[in-house]
Amino acid sequence: MSDLRYRYMSREKAGLKRPKAVRAADHNGHQCFHWSASDITERTSRQRAHDKAKEPQKPGIKWYRLWRNPATDPITRANISRKIRSYNKAKRKHNKAFESDPRVLDKLDKKAASIWRSFQASHFARNYADIGYSEGHFAHGLVIEGRGYGVHCAASGPRANYMFNSVNVMGPGDKVTSEMMNSNAIRSTTLNVGLTLDQRHGHNDYMPTACPGPSNRATFLTEAWTKFLASFRK
Numbered sequence: 001m002s003d004l005r006y007r008y009m010s011r012e013k014a015g016l017k018r019p020k021a022v023r024a025a026d027h028n029g030h031q032c033f034h035w036s037a038s039d040i041t042e043r044t045s046r047q048r049a050h051d052k053a054k055e056p057q058k059p060g061i062k063w064y065r066l067w068r069n070p071a072t073d074p075i076t077r078a079n080i081s082r083k084i085r086s087y088n089k090a091k092r093k094h095n096k097a098f099e100s101d102p103r104v105l106d107k108l109d110k111k112a113a114s115i116w117r118s119f120q121a122s123h124f125a126r127n128y129a130d131i132g133y134s135e136g137h138f139a140h141g142l143v144i145e146g147r148g149y150g151v152h153c154a155a156s157g158p159r160a161n162y163m164f165n166s167v168n169v170m171g172p173g174d175k176v177t178s179e180m181m182n183s184n185a186i187r188s189t190t191l192n193v194g195l196t197l198d199q200r201h202g203h204n205d206y207m208p209t210a211c212p213g214p215s216n217r218a219t220f221l222t223e224a225w226t227k228f229l230a231s232f233r234k
Helices: 043-052 061-068 074-099 102-125 158-163 178-191 214-220 223-233
Strands: 007-009 031-037 135-138 142-145 165-171 200-202
Touching: 007 102, 031 214, 061 074, 102 135, 102 142, 102 165, 135 178, 142 178, 165 178, 178 223, 200 214
Parallel strands: 007 142, 031 165, 031 200, 135 165
Antiparallel strands: 135 142
């Protein structure tokens, strides 16, 4: 994992409205995990954009069949091998250029900000003072500021509201991407939140809900994640 895939967007840049009220709260490093699935922040969104981009032509299936056929003569096999190697090299170069293309990331960031604003609007409609989450961690590596840390939030029931900060991880289904793991590790170790297992909680620890989902629980709410955070800080 690389911190090059970690980007941060303030609530002002995301276009959130001002909170109706701000109340300080001491969460003692506790963090509650939530999850929201959103198809426009999935890796498939990047793949759809990727498919439209010009990329090297993939060798036909006949090439691979000929290459695997033991009856193919050595000269033909060597020519096919060169073509396949050339394609693989061009494909890797194309993928690398796409992954770092700021236009692709900018498009996804704008969509993520739109989702984040819709959460705040939904929470305002429930008479919350603000968006319920401290931060949002998106599948493509973006972190958007929400309610913020060290203030009362309204995300997971009366008890958790006062006790915990809350992070909403947003990806394909409840799948955890490497970018989400990277951004969470950086934010946790920078802000000193959720560093031990007893400081990390799931939404369904306090409410009858499937949130944060089995994959998020298996990733973030384990001793293995505690050990990873410890090694990440070194």
